[in-house]
Amino acid sequence: MTAPTETRTRAGRLTRLFVSGPPVIFLVVFFLVPALIMVVASFRFPGEFGALAPMFGAAPGVETGFTVENYGFFFGDSIYAQIFIKSFGVAGLTTLICLVMAYPVALLIARSPKRYRDMMVLLVILPFASNFLVRVYAWMIILGPLDLLFSRFAVIVGMVYVHLPFMILPLYTNLEKHDPALLDAAQDLGANAWQRFWRVTFPLSLPGIFSGSALVFIPVLGMFAIPEILGGKDDWLVGNLIKESFLGTRDWPFGSMLSLMLTIAVLAIAMMASWLAQRGVARA
């Protein structure tokens, strides 16, 4: 009796290794290792011609070894903190506008007859079918003649336009699950339309709001192309700072430090959003 079970588990283990092995190896080599190299790079010096000082056999005069210098630069000059705060502000404002615009659409889809819902969702996704740069470029054409191009306003418009579906979809997924009987009950108890929304629908939709907000806030935080294309001269966000460190000044250790700071910010936001969403579910 023991023998077949044992071969079965051994075969099972082999199968598991065969199925999980290739994706795990690929992702460890091309995602985890690069991420770890970036962490190490943030504690090192740039090389002779920028980039990164080699671990071994560096040219004479190039400093090797480890340093916290990059972090010193970051905390020593308030300009970097200001750019981070500005990026948070832009991301926050974008998220808020997305929420205000997404809510009526998500609510309308959720309250439409079932047979129309898929079509209405598809209509939200379709503009996604155009390339990200095309969607940004469209606003160049529209805002250019209105003299609104190359401003903070243009950046926010572009950010909202590109990320709006990320807010609509999770919000709709949440609103679709609400039981209409709750609204009937509220109405029977004398709640008016506003009260029904504010005291029933809205609190129940909080998990959808938090996951949508994370899906908008996080990519906006790292965006460099929209400020570069639609924004004013040198009105930089964190993404522009990182891009410039890698491709402009080629100070990779400094860029790595900035990327690490951004990663920490993103992780903090993601954890907060999932915590809030769970609390929302627990309360609902």
Add this chain to the structure above:
Amino acid sequence: MRRSPLLWAAAIAVYAFLYIPLLVVVIFSFNDSKLNAEWVGFTFDWYRKLAANQEMRAAAINSLFIALVAAGLATVLGTMAGIAMHRYKSKLLPILALTPVAMPEILLGVSLLIFFISVLGEESLSLLTVIIAHTTFCIGFVAIIVRARLSGMDESIFEAARDLGATPWQTFRLVTLPLIMPGVVAGALMAFTLSIDDFVITFFTAGAGVPTLPLTIYTMIKVAVTPEVNALSTLFMLLTLTLIVLAGRLAPDALRGKG
């Protein structure tokens, strides 16, 4: 069904906000004027100019080649990852596969840039590095779709196959694969679309020698905006539109934001 006129009005305004900018691009792609300012007359000139542009053709070929290979690799690895996540409830794989999807793209872009240059050398940025980069972020999307497909299935089918003496490979080839096929195909189309559309990660991993369509659009927008961009954008829109509709047909659930 509570749908007040106010709700309708607000929702229609938002739909208009989503579509008007793209319509403007399409309309101006047929405009017989060098400026994107006012309608002058109808023309196909910008499409003709585009077709004659050699650089553009090279970029299109690069984009297609990268998307085909990256989508192929990501589909195989992502399907394996999706099956492994579903069957073995592995804790490591979801983190490895889904973090690249959830992080701002620039982070994956710069970390791969450091990795390629410091491990493979200063001259290593090429088609290959772009393909690897695209595969890395596409695996997660394929895995999510395949896992969603598997989680709706009755486990007893696989047990029955095993009880009837099928080897793991036979079970996979004759039972699992045919059942998850719509998910796999939708995942492949999704990966293809994401790859051909990607700008940020390509920007950091392509180096100077590998122009792709998004990189070309970026350069055109930054240097000089000509109506050629409108024509290219319109064609590009048609291409991705076709792919998305195709993916939606094959796996309606995959597009409903279940990630």
